[in-house]
Amino acid sequence: MKPILVPHSQYQDVVLRQLQEGNVFLIRKDWPLAAIFWMTDLSPVTDFLQDAYSTRGPLPRDPASMLRSYLLFLMTCPQVGLTEWINVMKRTPIYAILSGFPLDDLPGVSTFYDFLARFWNGSTPHWRPKRQPKRKRKTKRGKKGEKAPTATPGRIKRLVQWILSHPEKNPVLPSDRLFDFFQTQFLSTSASLGLLGDISALTTAGDGTPLVTSVYPRSKPTCDCRARGILVCNHPRLYSQPDCDSGWDSARERYFNGYHLYMISAADSPHDLPLYPRLQSASQHDGVSLVLSTTEFQQRFTLGTVDKMLLDAAHDTEAIYKLLDTHHIEPFIDLNPRGTKNTATGSEVKISPTGIPLCPKGNEMRPNGFDKSQNRRKWRCSPACGCSSAKYGLTYHTFSRDNLRMFPKTLRGSEKWKLIYKRRTSVERSNKREKIDYKLESGRHLSTMMWYNRIYGIMICQHMHAWYLSQKEEWDLLKTVFRPFLA
Ligand SMILES: [Zn+2]
Ligand SMILES: [Zn+2]
Structure with missing residues (x-):
């Protein structure tokens, strides 16, 4: 059967009810976990995966709870396998409750693999044949x-x-x-x-x-x-x-x-x-x-x-x-400097291996602004060098379109470059x-499919953790809801 959407508010109700009835406590250190899952509505996963479920067979587990549980596993004990995670949930009922599972009815490990496989749109769990x-x-x-x-x-x-x-x-x-x-x-x-x-x-x-x-x-x-x-x-x-x-x-x-x-x-x-x-x-x-x-x-x-x-x-x-x-x-x-040779140009100026023009006397010329209309960078050698009879010294132009590597649009090594x-x-x-x-x-996985699930799972954890940190003050106000269960 296709999964049925469980609204996020229903998940929140079940969490509070199970905390009350099960006499379960949340240690203060784990508070961010409660805040993250309380605030993050993961129920859209049910619609997202509709096509990946068959119309026949028994009613599947709530996809949002499966996803929450997998993410909670990665946040709390990613060093153990999924088989051990189910034991962890039995020993630590708060994790089962935050997942959204009834305490007396936890899924088995194959349910997790079946669920995660629905995110994979390949016909085999590998890219290449064995x-x-x-x-x-x-x-x-x-x-x-x-x-x-x-x-x-x-x-x-x-x-x-x-x-x-x-x-x-x-x-x-x-x-x-x-x-x-x-x-x-x-x-x-x-x-x-x-x-x-x-x-x-x-x-x-x-x-x-x-x-x-x-x-x-x-x-x-x-x-x-x-x-x-x-x-x-x-x-x-x-x-x-x-x-x-x-x-x-x-x-x-x-x-x-x-x-x-x-x-x-x-x-x-x-x-x-x-x-x-x-x-x-x-x-x-x-x-x-x-x-x-x-x-x-x-x-x-x-x-x-x-x-x-x-x-x-x-x-x-x-x-x-x-x-x-x-x-x-x-x-x-x-x-990545390749050799130490200077590059010849059509004129008497040469280019150093790091893209800096050298005057005929071999001195490094200095950047002298970027001419947007001509899309070129101007370089100048000081008149004191004596390499040119021009009043303000020798000038030279480089064009990004000639060589993007040597003449990048933002001058390599400039303050702007360093900042970026x-x-x-x-x-x-x-x-x-x-x-x-x-x-x-x-992860002790053999398939590329499971390795991708693990990587994306971890990336999702990184994002959810950032949501908490960026809204910490606001989300921490929720502690009033959880106060009776905080140990
Ligand atoms: Zn052979
Ligand atoms: Zn010079």
Whole structure:
């Protein structure tokens, strides 16, 4: 059967009644949890998932209660599995009550998996088939403290060329229903509360992080070579996590098996709020992930316009500047210096590896304003240098359209650049929160579907927590309602 909508006011009534009848108390430290779920109406999930339920069979559990319970699990004990979560609810009745479940009728673990699977619009829980050719090569190690090597500019260039020449291509992704839900129910609220920054000219940041799912990849043979005494063969194998492979984790300095999680976040958000997650196989490079993620995000994000994107030096490739510029997004990317050679121009001025014009005597010229009508930056060398007989010294012009990487619209290293670029680390803080506070990697899932559910669940928790913090004074007034049950 299709689920029946339980209005939020009914949930609130049931919570108060169960607290009274069950003689259950809420410890003060857990107050924010009560405030968050009391104030957040999650009942729209019932309508959102209508099509994902069959018309036959028994009446399903209230989807809003299932969702609340999953989020409460991620907020309170994400290090345990869902099976253990049900035991936690039995031991700690307040969690069952806040979920919206009757104390004597908790769902089983399979009910949770059935419910979460309804957010997935793929026909299988993985992106790729389990049967794959035997994997051979190991990815390159990065240098110490450095991320995966930036050795793929050719690949990024071909990918960007393909994307720009096929703007109509927008394949449906198995994770699209999750993003749709996240955008309509959570991003939109954060946007209206002003928690994402200026939504009409959004500044975003992007960065990848390893997501370790297991130490080694697991696979089974599809042939009987080994039984016949053949120890090495090239027959396909069945992989238990077909979307994962082996990558180099530079922070932990070791190989790992799992995903490369690429995250786009709202850089001006005071709470470092995440916007769009993308799972790639572990060996994927940041630059390639960014190209795919930002294209998908541009095609799906409907709440505002992205104006700037802040990326670290691992993204410093001409093709990425071009892609972002085509999307009318101003790139702010740290230079990844390639060699120390100066670049010749048609004149006697040369360009340094960091994009600064050098006068014939080899001195760095100074920026001298931006000419909007001509769309060019003016540079000047002091008359004292003696490199020119002109009264005010030598002048030179650079054009962003000639080379967006060398001559960005906002002068690299200027005060304005520094002010904008320092917000880039917000995406690192967001990724850290997901991995450390919400124990992202403690999920013991085999399917990409469940990993996406976990990531979106954690992102929803981040947004809901920010709603509480930004309205704390107002929401804390509710304590009067809960006073008899606060211990
Ligand atoms: Zn074989
Ligand atoms: Zn000079």
